[in-house]
Amino acid sequence: MKRIAIYLITGLLAGIALAAASATPQQIHITSEALTTAKSLGSSSAPVRIDEFSDFQCPACGNFYRNTLRLVIDNYVSTGKVYVVHHDFPLNMHAHSREAARWANAAAAVGLFEPVEQALFDKQDDWGVTGKIEPVIAEALSPAEMKKVQMVFQQDGAQLDAVVQADVALGQTKNIEQTPTIFVTSHGNTQPLPPGGVSYTLMKQYLDYLLAR
């Protein structure tokens, strides 16, 4: 009787531990809608929404991310004023950008988009030349996190590519031809910004103007 009780308790504890280990982060179902949400930062009820069509290998996108978007995230997204939605738009001229987008979406599927996005843009000059994307991402994540991302990348590659292609198709309906292309939506109106990225100074002034209305 005592032995049965011990086995039962051990089994219960093991089950709880297993559930806890797989609880965070959960993998989401890989659909365009789900991954778009996973690649978004901030509150969807924020008064201003920024839709960014970006190519991870594009230097202008890297420049925009590092010098403008990061500051927008720190000063406006974190305070609930702006909601940023990332859309992939890999350009044909960049040999490794589709693979980078697939990695980013794999990371998004397990709730790790933000650190991977940062790693890809910060080390763009490296992997953009060598094509070695996986080590860059591995450096930004813990071994356990990297294992989860790798699993999604390897097992759901076709679905991830379909999600990227859905983003590209969306961009094509908006006549996007270059990156980064930014759309800012506020008070029901959507305004495209001049393509190629904008400085934080001007973006800040524009966001403050929209928020003050």
Added chain:
Amino acid sequence: MSKLRWWLILALRLFIGAIFVYAAYTKLRMPWMLFAMSVDSYQILPEWGVEIVARVLPWTELILGALLILGLVVRWAAVGSTALLTVFFSAIVRAYSLGLTINCGCFSTNEALNKVTILRDGSFLAASLILTILAFLARRRARQTA
């Protein structure tokens, strides 16, 4: 002044004046920061210069356009429009030769800079130059016959 020259000056005045008024309208109806973003994308001016141009240029275009349409101080308005269009054209050609894939910023934020915009703006410059020359010639002849 011959009738033909008179009509030509009138047509050019109204054409270039309307272009400037329309250009001013497209810029003034949106927040100045959006036009500033277009100016900034040319990578010519520092931040403070971008803001000055973005705030002042649309009003300059409006005033020049109005003067040309109303036929006031035509010679100097034509000189102003030619000078402004020379600056625009130079900036556009420079951006194109550098391979900058940006928007023209001429009339809105959505117009790509390409060979068509260069050709178009070049024709505006040519028209303004012709107007300037004709306006000064007309003034000289008026003085001679007076």
